[in-house]
Amino acid sequence: MNVAKIYLASPRGFCAGVSRAIDIVDVVLKKHGKPIYVRHHIVHNDHVIKGFEKRGVIFIERIEEVPQGSVIVFSAHGSSPELYNLAKERNLTVYDATCPLVTKVHLEAKRYASEGYYIAYIGHKNHPEATGVMGEVPKDSIMLIDSLRDVNNLKVSASKRMIVLTQTTLSVDDTKLIVNEIRKKYPHAILPPAFDICYATQNRQNAVKELAKKTEIIFVVGSKTSSNSNKLRDVAVKQGIEAYLINDKTEIDPKWLEGKSIVGVTAGASAPDELIDEVINYLSNKKTVVEEITTIKESIIFPLPKNL
Numbered sequence: 001m002n003v004a005k006i007y008l009a010s011p012r013g014f015c016a017g018v019s020r021a022i023d024i025v026d027v028v029l030k031k032h033g034k035p036i037y038v039r040h041h042i043v044h045n046d047h048v049i050k051g052f053e054k055r056g057v058i059f060i061e062r063i064e065e066v067p068q069g070s071v072i073v074f075s076a077h078g079s080s081p082e083l084y085n086l087a088k089e090r091n092l093t094v095y096d097a098t099c100p101l102v103t104k105v106h107l108e109a110k111r112y113a114s115e116g117y118y119i120a121y122i123g124h125k126n127h128p129e130a131t132g133v134m135g136e137v138p139k140d141s142i143m144l145i146d147s148l149r150d151v152n153n154l155k156v157s158a159s160k161r162m163i164v165l166t167q168t169t170l171s172v173d174d175t176k177l178i179v180n181e182i183r184k185k186y187p188h189a190i191l192p193p194a195f196d197i198c199y200a201t202q203n204r205q206n207a208v209k210e211l212a213k214k215t216e217i218i219f220v221v222g223s224k225t226s227s228n229s230n231k232l233r234d235v236a237v238k239q240g241i242e243a244y245l246i247n248d249k250t251e252i253d254p255k256w257l258e259g260k261s262i263v264g265v266t267a268g269a270s271a272p273d274e275l276i277d278e279v280i281n282y283l284s285n286k287k288t289v290v291e292e293i294t295t296i297k298e299s300i301i302f303p304l305p306k307n308l
């Protein structure tokens with residue numbers, strides 16, 4: 001391995017929603033003591049999850065698994081109203097770590113459905129964020145669009161008003177293609193005032209495009225279950241660069257680096273800094289130069305919920 005230069009994307013790693021969700025679990029643990037329950041992985045990062053498990057957090061998928069009267073945190077990805085009702089029935093103390101930018105999409109879905117709009121929701125099948133948004137409105141007022149092909153299955157009368165909403169962590173470019181396809185079929189379909197793909201997703205994708213201009217290979221630190229991390233890898237590959245999504249340094253195959261000396265490193269919104277640092281240390285020798293490429297400075301912070 002002979003890496004002469006490492007370009008580091010900035011922004012990379014934790015976004016405001018992930019930092020807030022992790023802080024919420026931390027504060028709830030200190031306030032109530034273990035065990036506490038978290039519905040779904042609080043953020044999609046294996047290292048974060050293992051760290052919390054060691055401290056007494058029990059991650060569950062079904063509310064029915066939580067003993068009556070326990071403390072539960074709902075994950076950053078958002079949850080459907082049905083889950084809040086189930087938690088109430090079991091007399092659970094609920095803390096909500098839903099990212100405020102996901103909550104915004106929930107509110108949009110509810111508002112537009114109540115005004116009679118049909119919702120074309122661009123998102124991933126079985127992703128908790130998509131399930132949460134879909135659960136906010138009657139089934140016959142929304143359809144999940146996971147790919148361009150799904151647009152063919154939209155069978156809504158042309159006279160019906162339509163709104164396009166999206167999951168927050170998609171590829172900006174792919175989503176624009178799907179939106180254009182929907183608008184070809186339904187020219188009257190509208191977008192919400194602000195595109196729902198979140199600032200962190202957009203900024204990290206812009207940054208990885210800059211990284212791709214200067215590097216021979218890119219490593220994206222993040223878990224395979226992380227939507228925004230997968231998209232970062234996809235964006236890099238679409239720029240014509242070899243790119244790998246890795247949980248940590250142990251997943252780097254030295255063969256990938258044969259004949260390459262200029263490496264790019266970035267990280268999904270749920271990847272902790274220490275994993276990124278470990279990757280940089282692993283790739284570096286005494287002569288390696290590390291340079292950050294900053295495309296935008298982020299300063300967004302979300303406050304903790306009022307009940308904490």
Ligand code: SF4
Pocket residue numbers: 015016017018076099100101102168169198199200201228269
């Ligand atoms: S990626 Fe965006 S929507 Fe998801 S938690 Fe971070 S800020 Fe919120």
